[in-house]
Amino acid sequence: MEIAIESVVMSPSEKRLNLFERYLTVWVGLCMLVGVVLGKWVPDAVQSLRDLQLGHSSQVNLPIAVLIWLMIIPMMMKVDVASLRHVGKRPKGLFVTLLVNWLVKPFSMALIAWLFFRHLFAPWIAPGEADQYIAGTIILAAAPCTAMVFVWSYLTDGDPAYTLVQVSVNDLIMLVLFAPIVGLLVSGASTLTVPFAVLLYSVLAFIVIPLTIGIGFRTWFIRQHGKTWFEGAFLPQFAPVTVVALLATLILIFAFQADNITGKFWHVVLIAIPILLQVYFNSSLAYGLMKWLKVPHSIAAPGALIGASNFFELAVATAIALFGPGSGAALATVVGVLVEVPVMLSVCAVCNRTKHWFAQGA
Secondary structure, eight states, rough: OOOOOOOOOHHHHHOOOOHHOOOOHHHHHHHHHHHHHHHHHHHHOOOOHHHHSTTTTOBBHHHHHHHHHHHHHHTTOOGGGGGGGGTSHHHHHHHHHHHHIIIHHHHHHHHHHHHHIIITTTSSOOOHHHHHHHHHHHHHHSOOOOOOHHHHHEEEEEEEHHHHHHHHHHHHHHHHHHHHHHHHHHHSSSSSOOOOOHHHHHHIIIIIIHHHHHHHHHHHHHEEEEHIIIIIIIIGGGGHHHHHHHHHHHHHHHHHHHHHHOHHHHHHHHHHHHHHHHHHHHHHHHHHHHHTTOHHHHHHHHHHHHHHOHHHHHHHHHHHHHHHSHHHHHHHHHHHHHHHHHHHHHHHHHHHHTGGOOOOOO
């Protein structure tokens, strides 16, 4: 639906986010309700779906794996490997992004989660549950955002070419660092043992395969029809598929989590607190470093937003593969989805209001 803009001054989020993006938290809430109802009303059917695995003893739920691929592959088709030739240009912004994403964010999340779930929330959360929530939040923090960063960058008038470089580099680094960081931090901050083979299987299934397919499709279609057609006509056709897959995934996850949610709804609120804290901490750190290094706002804002948001599709899939669809770890990653949009819109608003702090160089 198109709305004529006359003399009314609207915020970037009101002007530019589409209906789905603007109300993502509402859709997640509706999926939560539908999933819980299904989990309570038709538990046998839900259990049958829960038992389907991608390979014997892989612990990767087959229906969710298919839905995750439908979400991730279109995202990976946006990764332009050729953009990496620009890595050496204006390196300060990329340096800050990588520093926060890989040397600060996962480790700070592990510390914050350990402090909250092991100590501050100990009266309300059992030790076994605390381990699961710690694991889930670490997995969430170890996966830097891919798709939604382009939306946040657009809302803050970010440099789209530089944002693409930041995202592409992060995606390639994930191939190498995601599994070791998750394994190290989950084992160090909790009493859980992470089966490294399953973790590597998750990386293969949810990063390597989608990235390879995405880059292959991108290369082939651009050679056949050109980049303008690919990005302007072909990629937008996947938007409805991605949205439906995301919502269906959430319904399944909440159906698998029905007993946890109805019995421990208070835990959802508690899980959200350390996630919110680390989002604001990492975005502030990245933004402040960008200002200190005199990086232009068009690079600083997207860099701060990449450091704050998460690749929640990968996080959810990995938590399910490691600990099961009904685990507390999976629930923690889903809470990350629930709070993602309103929190990131608030970070966008701060970036837009402080644009005058930065040099306006290209």
